[in-house]
Amino acid sequence: MIQARGLVQTFTTKQGRKKVEVRAVDGVDLDVAEGEVVGFLGPNGAGKTTTLRMLTTLLRPTAGTARVAGYDVATQSKQVRQSIGYVSQAGGVSSYARAGDEVVDHGMLYGLSQAQATASGQQLFEQLDLRGLWQRTPKQMSGGQKRRLDIVMGLVHDPTLIFLDEPTTGLDPQARANLWEHIGRLRSERGATVFLTTHYLEEADALSDRVMIIDQGRIVASDTSENLKAAVSGDQVDLEVADPTRLTDAAAALETIADLVEVDGQHVRGRVSRAGRAVPDLLRDLDRTGIELASIEVIRPTLDDVFLTLTGRSLRDAEAGPTDQPVLEGADQ
Amino acid sequence: MTFVRESFIVFRRQVRMNLRNPAWVLIGVMQPVLYLVLFGPLLKPLVDDFGVENPYTFLVPGLLVQLGMFGAFFAGFGLIGEWREGVVEAERVTPASRTALLVGRLSRDVAQLFVQALILVGLGFAMGMRAPAGGVVIGVLLTLLVGGACAAASNALALTTKSEDVMAPVINMVMMPVLLLSGILLPMTIGPDWLQRVSDFMPFRWIVDAVRDTFTGDFGTSQLMWGTTWAVALFGLALWWGTAVFRKENA
Numbered sequence: 001m002i003q004a005r006g007l008v009q010t011f012t013t014k015q016g017r018k019k020v021e022v023r024a025v026d027g028v029d030l031d032v033a034e035g036e037v038v039g040f041l042g043p044n045g046a047g048k049t050t051t052l053r054m055l056t057t058l059l060r061p062t063a064g065t066a067r068v069a070g071y072d073v074a075t076q077s078k079q080v081r082q083s084i085g086y087v088s089q090a091g092g093v094s095s096y097a098r099a100g101d102e103v104v105d106h107g108m109l110y111g112l113s114q115a116q117a118t119a120s121g122q123q124l125f126e127q128l129d130l131r132g133l134w135q136r137t138p139k140q141m142s143g144g145q146k147r148r149l150d151i152v153m154g155l156v157h158d159p160t161l162i163f164l165d166e167p168t169t170g171l172d173p174q175a176r177a178n179l180w181e182h183i184g185r186l187r188s189e190r191g192a193t194v195f196l197t198t199h200y201l202e203e204a205d206a207l208s209d210r211v212m213i214i215d216q217g218r219i220v221a222s223d224t225s226e227n228l229k230a231a232v233s234g235d236q237v238d239l240e241v242a243d244p245t246r247l248t249d250a251a252a253a254l255e256t257i258a259d260l261v262e263v264d265g266q267h268v269r270g271r272v273s274r275a276g277r278a279v280p281d282l283l284r285d286l287d288r289t290g291i292e293l294a295s296i297e298v299i300r301p302t303l304d305d306v307f308l309t310l311t312g313r314s315l316r317d318a319e320a321g322p323t324d325q326p327v328l329e330g331a332d333q
Numbered sequence: 334m335t336f337v338r339e340s341f342i343v344f345r346r347q348v349r350m351n352l353r354n355p356a357w358v359l360i361g362v363m364q365p366v367l368y369l370v371l372f373g374p375l376l377k378p379l380v381d382d383f384g385v386e387n388p389y390t391f392l393v394p395g396l397l398v399q400l401g402m403f404g405a406f407f408a409g410f411g412l413i414g415e416w417r418e419g420v421v422e423a424e425r426v427t428p429a430s431r432t433a434l435l436v437g438r439l440s441r442d443v444a445q446l447f448v449q450a451l452i453l454v455g456l457g458f459a460m461g462m463r464a465p466a467g468g469v470v471i472g473v474l475l476t477l478l479v480g481g482a483c484a485a486a487s488n489a490l491a492l493t494t495k496s497e498d499v500m501a502p503v504i505n506m507v508m509m510p511v512l513l514l515s516g517i518l519l520p521m522t523i524g525p526d527w528l529q530r531v532s533d534f535m536p537f538r539w540i541v542d543a544v545r546d547t548f549t550g551d552f553g554t555s556q557l558m559w560g561t562t563w564a565v566a567l568f569g570l571a572l573w574w575g576t577a578v579f580r581k582e583n584a
Contacts, residue, residue: 092423109427
C-alpha cells in the first residue's frame with residue numbers, strides 16, 4: 001500500500017540572522033502492506049507529520065520517492081489523492097458550518113454526486129455514533145464528536161488507505177478509548193489500511209499491528225509492539241523476599257534466568273526476556289529450596305523503554321527539550 | 334467541466350457560510366449606500382471646480398472601484414480562519430483542482446461585489462446620475478475584474494502570512510497610497526503637478542479614470558485603454574499568484 005524510499009524534507013529556518021537548513025525528515029524508508037494498521041510513533045518534532053504530509057501529496061519531498069496506493073506521490077498526485085483519506089490534526093470542518101453540509105461538499109470534491117455523498121455521509125454518521133448531529137455545527141459538539149466528524153470527512157469517498165494524524169490528541173480518556181474502538185473497526189469492518197501518527201505510547205500499543213518509531217527524522221525501529229519490547233529490554237521481575245537472610249540465595253536463583261540482577265532492600269530485581277515462560281520454573285525452584293516470597297511482580301516493558309534504549313532518551317525528555325535541533329515552526333503542525 | 338463543477342462546490346459552500354452570518358452581508362450592502370448618501374452631498378458644491386457636470390456621474394464610478402478594491406482586500410481574512418481549522422488542508426487533499434479552490438472563493442467575492450455594484454448604480458441613478466447603459470455595463474465589468482484581482486491577491490497574502498496580525502498592517506500599508514493616489518473621492522487633476530505625476534504610476538488611478546469614462550460615454554479614450562489593460566493584467570497576475578500559493582502552501 002505504501003512504499004517509500006529515502007524520503008527527505010528540508011526546511012530553512014532562521015537562527016538569529018543566519019539561515020539554517022534543517023532536515024525534518026532525513027531519509028525515511030517505509031513499507032506498509034494492505035490491511036495493516038501501522039502506528040507511527042515519535043516525540044513532537046520528530047518528523048511524523050512532515051512524513052505524513054509527503055505521503056499524502058501535501059508536501060513535495062525534497063528527495064526520495066514514495067508510492068502510495070500504487071501511485072507515485074510526485075507525478076500521480078491526483079490518483080493518490082483520490083485513493084486515500086486523510087484526517088489532519090486540525091480536522092477540516094469549519095466551526096460555523098453544518099456538519100452534514102461539510103461532509104457532502106467534501107465528498108463532492110472527490111467526484112461523488114450530491115446524492116452519493118449524502119448517502120455515504122449519513123451511513124458514516126450512523127457507524128461513528130453521530131446520529132442526529134447532521135444539522136449541528138462543530139461548535140455545538142463535544143471534542144470526541146468533533147474528532148469522529150473529522151474521521152467521517154476522511155472516509156466519505158470510501159478510501160482503502162486512511163491516514164490519521166494524531167487522532168486522539170486533546171481528548172479525555174473516555175473519548176479516546178471510544179475513538180480507539182472506532183479506529184479498530186476501520187479495518188475489521190471496512191478492510192482499510194490505516195497509517196496513524198501518535199506520540200502516545202498507549203495509543204500505538206492499543207491500535208497498531210506494527211509500530212514504527214521515528215526520531216530526529218529517521219526511523220529507528222519497526223516491528224510489532226511485542227517484539228520491540230522483547231528485543232529491547234525484556235520484562236522486569238521483582239521478587240520481595242520474606243526472610244532477609246535468604247536474599248543472596250534468591251538473587252542466585254533469579255540470576256539463572258535474568259540479566260542485570262540487583263538487590264535493593266528486601267527486593268531482588270532482574271531483566272528476563274519473555275518472563276511469562278520463565279517465571280513458573282523460577283517459582284518452582286524457589287519453592288524447592290525453601291525461599292519464601294512476600295510478593296512477586298512482573299513488569300512488562302513499555303514502548304517508552306524501547307524508545308529509551310534505541311535513542312538514549314525517554315520519549316518525554318525528547319519532547320521536553322529538542323536539544324540539538326532548532327524548533328521547527330509549522331513543520332510538525 | 335470538472336473544473337467548473339469543483340469551483341461551484343467551493344463557491345456554494347462559501348456563499349452558504351456567508352449567508353449564515355448575515356451581519357457581513359448587511360455591512361457589505363450598507364457601505365456603498367452610506368458613501369453615496371453621506372459623501373455625495375459634500376461633493377455637490379465642488380463639482381464646478383472639477384469641471385464635471387454631474388456629481389454622481391463622477392462619484393459613483395470612484396465608489397465602484399473602491400468597493401471592488403477594499404471589499405476584496407479583506408476577503409483573505411476569512412481564509413486564515415479556514416486555514417486554522419484545517420479546511421484548506423482538507424480541500425487540498427482532495428483531487429480537486431487547486432485553481433478551482435481559489436476560483437470558487439473569488440466567485441463568491443465577485444458575486445458579492447456584483448450585488449453591491451447593482452445597489453450602488455441603482456441608487457446613483459435614483460439620486461440623479463446620468464450614464465449610458467452600455468457604459469455602465471462595461472464599467473461594472475471592469476470593477477468586477479479589479480475586485481477579482483484584489484480578492485485573489487488577498488487570498489494569496491492570507492495563505493502566505495497565515496496571521497491576521499501580519500496581514501492587517503500589510504493591507505493598510507497598501508491601501509493608504511492606493512486610496513490617496515487613485516482619485517477615488519477627489520479627482521487627481523485638482524492636485525499639483527508632482528502629485529499627478531506620482532499618481533500616473535498608480536494602476537488603480539487608470540482604472541478609476543477608465544470607469545469614469547465609461548459612465549460619461551467616452552469609449553475612445555486612452556484612459557479606458559490603459560485602465561482595461563491594467564485591470565486584465567492585475568487579474569491575471571493575482572490569479573497566477575493565488576493558484577501558486579494554493580498549490581504550494583506548506584504548513
